Amino acid sequence: MxxxxxxxxxxxxxxxxxxxxxxxxxxxxxxxxSSVGPMIQHMWDQEKEHKAKFEELINKYRVRPTVLTPIWNVAGFMLGAGSALLGPKAAMACTVAVESVIVEHYNNQLRVLMSDPEKNRELLTVLQKFRDDEQEHHDKGLDEGAEETPFYEAFSNIIKLGCRAAISLSEVV
CATH class of the missing domain: 1.20.5 (Single alpha-helices involved in coiled-coils or other helix-helix interfaces)
Incomplete structure (x- = not known):
């Protein structure tokens, strides 16, 4: 019993x-x-469009892709998931930091390509559009309160440093 x-x-x-x-x-x-779901989906759809276009350009221009792509995929997922675990504002702070570096990077590339705009017309058009998309993501992140994240400046600067390092390494490896 x-x-x-x-x-x-x-x-x-x-x-x-x-x-x-x-x-x-x-x-x-x-x-x-939440209400940011559709915005995140829109950003993700644009990122998939960017990736598909760069896959096409790699083949068209016969460019060797970086061997670091698998590492960047894991790092990007971990950065996104990790910042999301800290809350929606931290996720937006991460977005703002990453996109600010990407916009800066695209602008630098556009300056180089402007040396011969006629020859580089396709790449100029693609990079301008993608730069504008990334700027939109950056601005939406700010609108969603990214700067309200505790220790925003430090958090943002660490992410930016990592992004710049990834870009530099990908240019040569």
């Missing part, structure tokens, strides 16, 4: 625990469907 009561209580606890887990799952997933 005692054993029966103990088993019943354990079973009730498990059911209670499972119910709590379901509550937690739904609560967290619901929170993830």
């Amino acid at each position: 005692l054993q029966s009561r103990v088993l019943r209580r354990c079973s009730q606890r498990r059911l209670s625990s499972a119910a709590q887990q379901i509550d937690t799952i739904i609560r967290v997933d619901h929170a993830g469907k």
Whole structure:
């Protein structure tokens, strides 16, 4: 009889625990469907468009891709996921930092290509559009409160340093 009561209580606890887990799952997933969801999806769609175009350009211009791509994919995922774990404003701070470096990088590339705009017309058009997309992501991040992130300047500067290092390494490796 005692054993029966103990088993019943354990079973009730498990059911209670499972119910709590379901509550937690739904609560967290619901929170993830915030008003910024469509904005994040729009940014992600643009990034997929950029990647597809660069895949096309790598083949067209017969450019050897960087061997570091797998590392950058993992690092980018970890940076995005890690900043998102710190909260929505931190995720936006990460976006602003990354995009500011990318916009700067595109602007530098555009200056180089302007040496012969006729010859470089296709690349100029692509990079200008992508630069503008990245600037849009940057500005939306600011609009969503990126600068309200605790230790924003330090957080942003560390991310920018990492992005600049990744760009420099990718140019040669």
